[in-house]
Amino acid sequence: MKKRDSDIEGELREFSAFDQVALGVFVLDHDFKVLFWNRTLEEWTGLNKGKIVGANVNEYFPEFKKPQYLHRIEDIFNGAPPAIFSSQLHGKFMPLSLPNKTTRVKQVTVSSVKTAAGGDGYRVLFVMQDVSELTRRASDYRSMHERVVKELALREEAEGEIRKLSRVVEQNPAAVMITDLTGSIEYVNPEFTEITGYSYEEAIGKPPSILKSGHTTDEEYKKLWETITAGEIWDGEFLNVKKDGSRYWESAHIAPVKDDSGAVTHFVAVKLDITERKKAEEVLRAAREEAENATAAKDKFVALVSHDMKGPLHVVRGYLEILEEGGLDPKLIKDILQEAVSTCDDMSRLIEDILNLNRIKGGEIRPKRNFICAWDMTEESIKSYRLLAKNKGVDIINEVPRYMRMHVDKELIVEVVGNLVSNAVKFSGKGDVIRLTSSDKDDHSIVVSDTGVGIEAGRIDTLFKYEEKTSTYGTAGESGTGFGLPLVKDIVVAHGGKVRLESTYGEGSAFYVSLPYRRPNMFIVDDSEIIREILKSLLEEMDVDVIEAASGEEALGRLEGMEESPVDLMLLDINMPGMSGFDVLKRVKNTSELKEIPVVIITGDDTTETRESIFRMGADDFVVKPLKGEDLIPRLRRIIG
Amino acid sequence: MKLTDNQVDTLKELFNVGVGRAAASLNEMLESKVTLAVPSMKTFQFKDITEELSKYGDKTCFAVSQSFSGAFPGSVLLLMPIESAVKLVAYLTNEEIGSFELDSVKSSTLAEIGNIVINGIMGTLANMLKLQFEYSIPDYAEDTAFELLKREGFSYEAGILMVNTHFNVSERLVEGDFAYLMEMGSFDSLMNAIDLVNKGLE
Numbered sequence: 001m002k003k004r005d006s007d008i009e010g011e012l013r014e015f016s017a018f019d020q021v022a023l024g025v026f027v028l029d030h031d032f033k034v035l036f037w038n039r040t041l042e043e044w045t046g047l048n049k050g051k052i053v054g055a056n057v058n059e060y061f062p063e064f065k066k067p068q069y070l071h072r073i074e075d076i077f078n079g080a081p082p083a084i085f086s087s088q089l090h091g092k093f094m095p096l097s098l099p100n101k102t103t104r105v106k107q108v109t110v111s112s113v114k115t116a117a118g119g120d121g122y123r124v125l126f127v128m129q130d131v132s133e134l135t136r137r138a139s140d141y142r143s144m145h146e147r148v149v150k151e152l153a154l155r156e157e158a159e160g161e162i163r164k165l166s167r168v169v170e171q172n173p174a175a176v177m178i179t180d181l182t183g184s185i186e187y188v189n190p191e192f193t194e195i196t197g198y199s200y201e202e203a204i205g206k207p208p209s210i211l212k213s214g215h216t217t218d219e220e221y222k223k224l225w226e227t228i229t230a231g232e233i234w235d236g237e238f239l240n241v242k243k244d245g246s247r248y249w250e251s252a253h254i255a256p257v258k259d260d261s262g263a264v265t266h267f268v269a270v271k272l273d274i275t276e277r278k279k280a281e282e283v284l285r286a287a288r289e290e291a292e293n294a295t296a297a298k299d300k301f302v303a304l305v306s307h308d309m310k311g312p313l314h315v316v317r318g319y320l321e322i323l324e325e326g327g328l329d330p331k332l333i334k335d336i337l338q339e340a341v342s343t344c345d346d347m348s349r350l351i352e353d354i355l356n357l358n359r360i361k362g363g364e365i366r367p368k369r370n371f372i373c374a375w376d377m378t379e380e381s382i383k384s385y386r387l388l389a390k391n392k393g394v395d396i397i398n399e400v401p402r403y404m405r406m407h408v409d410k411e412l413i414v415e416v417v418g419n420l421v422s423n424a425v426k427f428s429g430k431g432d433v434i435r436l437t438s439s440d441k442d443d444h445s446i447v448v449s450d451t452g453v454g455i456e457a458g459r460i461d462t463l464f465k466y467e468e469k470t471s472t473y474g475t476a477g478e479s480g481t482g483f484g485l486p487l488v489k490d491i492v493v494a495h496g497g498k499v500r501l502e503s504t505y506g507e508g509s510a511f512y513v514s515l516p517y518r519r520p521n522m523f524i525v526d527d528s529e530i531i532r533e534i535l536k537s538l539l540e541e542m543d544v545d546v547i548e549a550a551s552g553e554e555a556l557g558r559l560e561g562m563e564e565s566p567v568d569l570m571l572l573d574i575n576m577p578g579m580s581g582f583d584v585l586k587r588v589k590n591t592s593e594l595k596e597i598p599v600v601i602i603t604g605d606d607t608t609e610t611r612e613s614i615f616r617m618g619a620d621d622f623v624v625k626p627l628k629g630e631d632l633i634p635r636l637r638r639i640i641g
Numbered sequence: 642m643k644l645t646d647n648q649v650d651t652l653k654e655l656f657n658v659g660v661g662r663a664a665a666s667l668n669e670m671l672e673s674k675v676t677l678a679v680p681s682m683k684t685f686q687f688k689d690i691t692e693e694l695s696k697y698g699d700k701t702c703f704a705v706s707q708s709f710s711g712a713f714p715g716s717v718l719l720l721m722p723i724e725s726a727v728k729l730v731a732y733l734t735n736e737e738i739g740s741f742e743l744d745s746v747k748s749s750t751l752a753e754i755g756n757i758v759i760n761g762i763m764g765t766l767a768n769m770l771k772l773q774f775e776y777s778i779p780d781y782a783e784d785t786a787f788e789l790l791k792r793e794g795f796s797y798e799a800g801i802l803m804v805n806t807h808f809n810v811s812e813r814l815v816e817g818d819f820a821y822l823m824e825m826g827s828f829d830s831l832m833n834a835i836d837l838v839n840k841g842l843e
Contacts, residue, residue, distance in 0.1 A: 068669040072757075080764050081707055081776035084756040086749035089670060089734065109778055 024128030027113075030077045032057050032064060035123060044128075073110060076124050082111035175250075175271040178257075181229075181264065183207050195250070195273045197243030208269070213247055215239035224254065228267055231256050237274065248275040312347040316340050367409035367495050371520050371568060371640035374404040378436050378446065381417035385425050393430035396421070399437045405543070405641040406444055407517050412491045413446075416499075419484040420448040420511045427509070428452035444517035449510035455503040463501065464489040488513075520544045520568035520640045525555040525584065526602065527576040531627070535571060535602075538629045542636065544568075552579025556587055559594055567597050569640050572619075574603045574610075582617065589618035598639045602627070642684050642800060644832070651835050652682060655769055656762060656804055656819070663761030667754070673733055673810050677758070679819070682804040687822075688797040690787060697722065697786035703748070704789040705755025705781045709763065711774040713827035713834075716793040717763060719755040719806070720786055721817030726751055729817075732810035752781040758806070762819065770834045793822055800828035 015036040018025035024044055027036040034057050037049045047060065058064050064073075068090075072083050085108040109129070112122040175192035179185050188203045196203075196211060203210075216238050227234040233255045241247050250271045257266040319340045323333065378400045389396050406413070417436070424434040432451045439445040455463070463485045488511075492499045497515035522544045526532050532548050539546060547567070549555035556579070559567065570588070574581035581601060588594045601614050601622035614622050621635045644652070660677035667675045685693045703726040708716040721729070730747045731738040733754065756779045767774055782789060790801070802821040807814055823831065 068666075071669065072666065072760075075760070075764065079767075079773075081709070081760045081774070082756075082778050083760065084749070084753040084779050086753040089750050089753055111776075111778055 024126075026057075026126045028057055028073075028124045028126070030122065030124075041128070073124060076110055076112045077122055079112065079122070082109060084109055175269075175273070177203075177208065177269045177271065179208060179267045179269070181266070183209075183267075186266065192271070195242070195248065195271070196240070202243075211238070211240040211242075213239050213241040228254050228256050229264065231258065231262075231264055248273055249278045250274060309347065309350065312343045312350075315343045316347075319343075367412055367491075369407050369409055369495075372406050372408060372410045372413075373637065373641040374406045374438070374444075374446065375400045375402050376641075377406065377410055377413060378417055381414045382421055382436070384418065385421050389425045389428075389434065392425065392428065394425055394428045394432050394434060396425075396434045397436070399435060400446065401438060403637075404438055404444065405517075405520075406515060407520075408495055408515055412495075413515070416488045416491050416513060417446060417448065419488050420513070423484060423511075424448055424450035424452060424509070427454075432508075439512060439514065445512060445514035447510055447512050449508065451508040454505040454507050454509055455501070456505050457503075460501055460503065464499070521566050522546050522636075522640075523549070523555070523559075523567040523570045523597075525549045525552065525570065525576075525581070526573035527551055528573070531573065531602070531625075534627055535632075538627065538632055539636075541629075542633065542640075544640070552576055552581065552584040555584055559588070559597075569636065570597055570599045572599055572601050574601055574605070574614075582613070585614075585617050585619055600635060600639070642686060642828075644684055647839050648832055648835050649682065651839050652802070652804075653679065655765055655835075656682070658769070659762030659765035660758065660806065661761070662765060663758040666757045666761060667733070671733055673735060675733065676809045678807040678809065679804050680807060682802065684800060684802050686797070687790070687795055687799045687801060690790060690801070693801075693803070694786045694790075699785055700724075701783055702726075702786045702789055703751055703781065703783050704786075705752050705759065705779055706789075706793060707756070707759050707763075707779050708777045708793065709774040712772040713823055713831045715821060715823035715827055716795070717759050718789065718793070718820045718822070719758050719817055720789060720820055721815070723783065725815050725817060728813075729754065729808055729810070729815040732808075732813050732815065748781060748783075752779055755779065755781065758819065770831075770838060772834070790820060790822065795822050796824060799824050802828075 015025070015027055015038070018036065019039040021038070022040060023038075024041040025036070025038040026034060026041055029035055034052050034055055037047065037052050039049075042048055052060055063069065069085075072080075076083060109127045111125050111127075113125045175195050176187070176189040177185060177192055178187040185203050185206050185208065188198070188200055192203065193199050198206075198210065220236075224234050224236065233253065235251075235253050237249060237251050239247055240250055251274045252269055252271045254267060254269045256264040257268055259265050319336045322328070322336060328336075375398070378398050382396055382398060386396060421434065421436070428434060428450050429452065434448065434450045437447045437449070439447050465486055489499050492513055492515065495515050497513065500512040500514075501509060502512070503509035522539055522542075524532050524535050524546060525548075526535070527550055529550070532550075536546055536548075547558070549558055555570075555572075572581045572584055581603075585599055585601070588597060588599060595618070598620040599618070601619045602625060603610060603614070603622055604625040606624045611622065620639060623632050623635060656679045660679055664675050664677045683693070697720075700722045702720055702722050704718045704720045706716055706718040708714075727747065728738060730736075730750050734750065759779070763774065763776070766772065782792070784792070800823055802823075804819040804821070806817050806819045808817065
């Protein structure tokens with residue numbers, strides 16, 4: 001027993017070097033008896049050397065009996081390579097459970113050692129490492145690194161801000177001028193040079209008065225100077241003079257620059273060229289004046305109209321009072337009622353004219369021009385007067401060429417021709433003829449002539465003026481509102497056209513309405529040159545201008561390059577290499593500047609699906625190949641007249 | 642450097658027994674079911690390492706290594722890309738794959754796994770070939786595959802036996818390589834020993 005104790009003492013001495021290290025170290029012999037237990041382990045486990053050395057490790061740490069430990073440790077006793085036990089895989093600091101919960105990361109290396117004393121084979125050395133501290137330091141380092149990276153990024157951002165600020169001054173759309181306390185210029189930015197014409201070199205050292213135009217009073221300048229030297233900000237406008245002598249308006253914001261102690265060291269002026277704004281203000285003022293004038297004219301007009309409206313009302317009221325008294329001859333009652341109805345008709349015509357007038361006068365007349373068939377238009381205009389003319393025994397003959405085309409706002413021009421026809425009927429009697437033709441000289445004019453009473457030469461000039469309200473009773477005693485011809489003139493002028501009257505008193509009148517015209521632009525988009533040639537020859541009879549594109553891409557390129565889309569009709573092939581007609585159609589109908597362009601699709605495919613998708617996508621019509629003039633032309637005429 | 646078919650067969654047999662032992666050891670410890678397989682192996686010289694390790698490229702890898710002395714001095718490494726290593730740890734410990742970084746916890750876990758695999762193989766080799774080895778304590782490191790092999794300190798003429806190793810954890814596969822580095826003389830001696838075993842078996 002004693003010998004054994006001395007053995008153990010020998011072992012303890014042999015391993016005592018391990019007392020000095022920060023590793024947990026213990027040694028077992030092949031019976032799992034503890035031969036050494038170092039100081040660190042005493043600290044970690046609270047188990048003293050004296051207590052555990054010489055005892056079987058299982059007495060204190062029964063985990064050792066578990067097969068996963070037992071087998072591997074036994075292998076080591078039999079000469080197997082060293083083993084590692086990691087805390088993660090074993091859930092503990094193998095084989096110990098440590099009281100200190102903060103020690104997180106541990107690893108045990110188990111290796112065999114031969115004792116110095118020789119003796120019976122191997123001892124097993126357990127070396128336990130607590131790497132929590134290392135791990136903590138690693139994670140500290142990692143977060144420090146992240147912080148440094150973040151701070152660097154922040155600093156970079158701040159430097160970027162400063163760079164940006166100086167760029168803001170440098171590239172400011174406003175002129176920036178910095179002066180010292182005496183008003184001598186120390187800095188101007190490029191925009192200052194841009195506006196005034198003075199370069200940086202020319203401006204430095206000069207006083208700001210180089211820009212003085214004399215428009216601003218000295219008193220004003222004095223006030224400015226007092227404001228900024230008192231440390232306040234001054235805002236105002238100047239009419240300045242440039243280096244080249246021309247003048248410009250500027251809006252200036254002048255602020256003192258203070259040092260840390262609050263003393264003013266510099267003045268900085270931020271100046272905007274507001275010449276354009278001033279001009280715009282001028283235009284606005286003129287427009288306002290014009291609007292006010294227009295209102296005055298309108299008031300005068302309303303006074304006139306209300307007078308005219310009251311007139312017929314008084315007449316009807318008078319008739320009604322007569323009827324109320326009763327005891328009248330039935331023949332007289334009938335006459336009175338007819339008069340009353342006629343007066344009401346007059347009044348409703350007047351109201352209608354005023355409404356029309358209001359529509360047009362309410363805003364400027366902006367004709368929405370389309371290509372229309374002149375014959376269709378004149379027929380529509382005549383329609384409401386045919387019966388009236390027939391009752392008066394007046395013939396209306398429409399001799400406007402069947403395929404004459406006009407480029408006008410159809411609704412407005414129907415109004416024009418309707419008024420002229422109505423006038424002609426009014427001043428014609430039995431046997432007279434009203435003729436609608438186009439002028440020999442001007443292909444795209446409309447002439448409304450009659451063989452009626454004609455107009456006295458002196459009155460011709462006043463006929464087209466609203467204010468004159470020249471209304472004359474017709475051949476059958478019809479009254480008028482006096483607004484018809486002025487309205488006609490307004491509409492024609494708004495179209496950029498002219499209206500002219502030729503009349504011989506007693507022989508009849510002729511109104512010439514000539515309106516500007518241009519040929520419609522047809523845009524043919526087809527990859528096949530032959531098809532394009534066929535289309536061009538078919539279109540010859542239509543009197544149009546033709547532009548061509550050989551692909552969808554080219555077509556869109558040309559459309560997007562045009563201003564205000566002078567294309568009046570697009571003939572579009574569906575089946576093209578690259579961008580198909582569908583793609584082009586989709587793009588045209590989805591582009592606000594282009595979507596009004598009528599599109600006629602050319603397709604070889606007459607299936608219902610194709611038709612449906614063509615119309616769904618916004619096409620106006622389609623023609624099926626092979627192309628035939630008798631199919632194509634009427635479809636195109638429907639669109640461009 | 643070229644192995645005969647017989648040598649390959651014998652080595653495969655040895656390695657299969659070795660990884661079998663390793664798997665048994667792992668399964669004893671873990672709740673997951675692990676199987677290990679060595680589907681292929683090749684031999685080359687250290688000077689051809691760049692070409693032979695091209696599949697790893699510049700990827701950072703993890704290696705557990707143990708050197709040994711005795712009959713045939715050399716080093717063994719278990720080598721795999723960090724991403725595979727992180728997956729392997731996650732699969733074995735049934736934890737989520739967090740970041741693809743190895744902290745010291747994961748490193749020590751991998752060290753133990755590598756240690757078990759190496760011990761399984763080397764223990765089998767020593768037993769079957771009746772050899773005695775002295776081992777160093779396991780070491781582990783992160784670097785490119787090339788650097789990890791280079792730091793073992795072998796000459797350009799040294800031979801490497803590279804054994805592709807599959808870890809199959811609950812039907813999820815992680816691949817690594819078991820590399821056995823020896824100077825030429827040791828390599829030849831090992832092969833002779835294997836030939837002797839073959840003869841003995843015949």
